[in-house]
Amino acid sequence: MVGEIRYAHSGSAADRSDWQPLSEHLAQVAQLAAARGAPLGLATAASIAGRFHDLGKYDPAFDRVLRGERGPIVDHSTAGGRVLCDQANPRMKPVAEVLAYAILGHHAGLPDKSTADNACLDRRIERDAAPLDPAWQAHLPVEIEAAGQEIQKLLRMSAKAGFDLSVAVRMIFSCLVDADFRDTEAFYDRLENRSRNRDWPSLQSLLPEFRKRFQAHMAGLSSDSDINRLRADILSHVRAKAPLPPGLFTLSVPTGGGKTLASLGFALDHAARHGHRRIIYAIPYTSIIDQTAAIFRDVLGAENILEHHSAIETENGGEEGPAKARLAMEDWAAPVVVTTNVQLFESLFAARPSRCRKLHNIAGAVIVLDEAQCLPRKLLLPTLAMIDTLATHYGCTVVLCTATQPAFDSDELQQGGLPLAGRELAPDPKTLAQQLGRVRIVQGGEMDDTALLGALGATAQGVVIVNSRKHALDLYRAGKAQGLEGLVHLTTRQYPAHRRAVIADIKARLAADRPCRLIATSLIEAGVDLDFPRGWRAEAGLDSVIQAAGRVNREGKRPLEASVLTVFSPAEHGAPAEVKNLAKAMWTTAAKFDDLLASEAIRSWFREVYWRVGPDRLGSNMFDDLLFTGTSSRFQFRKVAADYRMIDSPMVPVIVAVEPKAQEEVTKLAVEKVPSGGIARALQPYVVQIPERAREILRANGKGDFHARDLRGDQFFVLGAPSLYHDDFGLWWEEAEYLSADQGIV
Incomplete structure (x- = not known):
């Protein structure tokens, strides 16, 4: 009936005295969304999305849903987008469409623009609509011109406009779904007399203490060796660059040069100078997140660190009622987030509300991409485009941190590289590579498992790194059968807490000069600080080989001649096709250069595997699904989310x-x-x-x-x-x- 109060969420009282009025929910979500959109320059756009997101609940049939009665499904997510598109004049249609993507997707996920599926935006907007209670008109007028001006400022009028606009949609969507979750959660918390502590202190309020603790931590580290003094010099040089304007940076430091702490020191100083909202440290593998998170907890305090990766995902099923409030979705509001590339970038290209909720909190962050060379080739161009957009429009500083800088500079990667000229944080990477040279890489030819175990058995301490869990296990079991003393296995077959205990045992064995013969997968090649006198690495890409070399004579305490990493071709275990191709390029590089650790050799290898393959093999086709003509968009959000998968076999x-x-x-x-x-x-x-x-x-x-x-x-x-x-x-x-x-x- 006209004039009847409409509700957003039901309570338990028969007289509905504890139900949430729809007008109240829409007003509160609009306010919360605006607050999230303000740091992005999208306060008005996010507010409109919040005010109109549940407009379909003005359908009288939705009252039946709230009463828990059976009947036809009531689509409450389309009406707000349809109204905005109908109300907008032709000039503002693109803006209305941007808001409609977010509104239509706030439960089921961002829709594609146009497909054969009835779930796409076009078909849903064109579908016959159920009549709404005229009370919805109390939410007019719509400040769509102001929203259009906000969005316009986030676009570059070039070939990048479509991609920029698609990211603006994602940011508005993030503001909306986070605001909707928060208001719904707060309503049911009040209803059930439940309280939550969701508030984190701001990074800016913590930075004085963070920087003080960092200084104390660094002062406690030893400076009694050449390598430790060099690490201190690197740190000092990197921190001196903190006043530089926010944007894109590279940090090219060979393995063992202290990149993790240097990048953290820069992030703290840079954020203090420029007012960044949080620090996000992204790591390529779930398996190595443990050590970095432990360092951050030790330096900054565990209570300030959010460790979030994709080991177990919580899903948003779009429930109405208390179940929705029980979904503790990550919003990345913590001052410091340690995560994985998969969690970070797949979220930035996702369509699901649960993955996108955090996006608005990525804006204004210092993002350190550890081991940047691990960004997957097949997705390289859209990944670099996202990095560029975050830095250009959303106040992010992004540090590409690696021992083997893959030269994503636009001067080299002309299909879609980044403007990185003059943005190196480290002092003279070429000289650093010479100063930190502690290991020789030699070719071992073809080796079967018997030969490998024989070589490993000839040294009291050594590490063998292979390309698969199966090969590692086969080798370990054969070594156990032979009775090799001090044999240790490290693999992602072990859960992270177990791996931490294994790594602690390895370090104790190495420090005590006891037998320690480690058989591992590539998980130890990044972020695991181990120091062996000898190593063997199954053929792989040069970046992996160099990372493996960083586990040999890491502290520089042994003679160079005696510190050897042998690269071999496994006789009994074939590598995946991608690894074979990278290994082939590595052997091509090895034929040209005597020293594979030289910057010229690394540059030659990256030229082979990145720059010469062409844009099609670097993910350029994904841009075809993120098009904007200036008057209309063609964003295929669900297709992009399905295509942007960093791991082929999840x-x-x-x-x-x-x-x-x-x-x-x-x-x-x-x-x-x-x-x-x-x-x-x-x-x-x-x-x-x-x-x-x-x-x-x-x-x-x-x-x-x-x-x-x-x-x-x-x-x-x-x-x-x-x-x-x-x-x-x-x-x-x-x-x-x-x-x-x-x-x-x-």
Whole structure:
């Protein structure tokens, strides 16, 4: 009935006295969205999206949904976008469309512009609409001209305009979904007499203490060797660059030169000088996030660090009611975030509300991309475009931090490189490479496992790095059968907390000069500070080989001649096609240069693998789905999200609850009021990622299952056969269809 109060969310009182009026929800979401959009220059646009996002709840039929009655589905997410498009004059149609993408997507995810699917924007806008209670008109007028002016400032009138506009849509969407989640959560918290502490201190308020703690940490480090004195000089030089204007930087320091602490020192000083809102440190692999997060916790305090990666994802199912409030979605409001490239960049190209909620908090950040050479080639151009847009329009400073700078400069990568000239933070990278030369790389030719184990057995301390978990396990088991003393295995078969214990044991063995023969996968090549006298590396790209070399004589305490990394071709284990191609380019480079660690050799290799392959193999086709003509857009957000996958064969998590802490968190899964997000974060250190098919075999054979499925859905898969997890090499999931829980493996 006309004049009847419309509601956004239901309560429990029969007289509806505790229900949330729709007008109140829309006003509060508009206010929250505007506050999130203000630092981005998108306050008005975000406010309009908030005010119109649930306009479809003015459909009288939605009252039936709130009462919990069965009936036809009520689409409440389309009406606001349709109204804006209908109300806008032709000149403002593109602006209305930008807002419509966000509004239509606030539950199901950003839609594609036009497809054969009825879920696309065009078909939803054109569909016959249900009549709305005329009370919706109280939300007029729309300040669409002002929103258009905001958006216009975030576009470069060039070939980059379409990409820039697509990012503006994502930022408005982020402001909207975060505001909607927060207001809905607050409503149900009040209803259920529940309180949450979601507030983080601002980075700016913490920086004086952070910088003081950083100084104290650095003062406590040893300066009794040439390499430590060189690290201190590098740090001093890098920090002196902090006053430079925000934007893009490179930090090119050879492995062992102290990049992590140097980049943190720069980030703290730079943020203090220029007012950045947070520091985001992105790492290429989940497997190596542990050590970096531990350094940050030690220096800055664990209470100030958010460690977030994709070990366990919390999903937004778009629920109405209390269940929605229980979804503890990450919004990255913490002052310091340690994450992975996958979590950062896949979120920036995502369509789902759960992944996009954090995006508005990326704006205004100092972003350090550790091991920048690991950005995937197949997605390089859209990734660089996103980095460029964040720096150009959203106040971000981005530091490309690596031992083997891949030269993403536009002078070299002319298809879509970055303006990096004159933005190097390190002192003379070429000279640094010479000063930090502590290892020789030699060619070992073809080696089978017997030859490898023979070479490893001839030295009391050494490391063998191979390209797959299977090869590492086969080699380890063969070494155990031979009785090699001090044999250690390090692999992503082990959950992170277990790996931390293994790494601590390795460091203790090395320090005490006890036998330590490590067999590992590439996870130790970035961010794991180990120092062996000898090493062997299965053929791979030159960047990987150089990273492996950084685990040999890392502290420079041994003679150069005795510190050798041997690069070999495995006789019995073939590498993936991508690794083979990179290894081929590495051998081509090795034929031209005597010293593979020389900057000229590294430059030659990157020229081979990046600059000569052409834009098609660097992801340029993705721009075809982010087009803007000036009068209309063609954004295929869902297609882009599906195409932008950093990992070709996604792995899925298995929780290994063999330690009391993990068992305690698993028990909480059955407690309805404990948020999923908090449990997911607590369980991250106890997760092993395995192929999806392998997990299904475990489930089908009673070796594990999803816990508290009625409350959590298919989210928390817990290993049900602890004997399949081994102290020395981790989870054995192969052949689960016939292994019983009490059968041994080795």
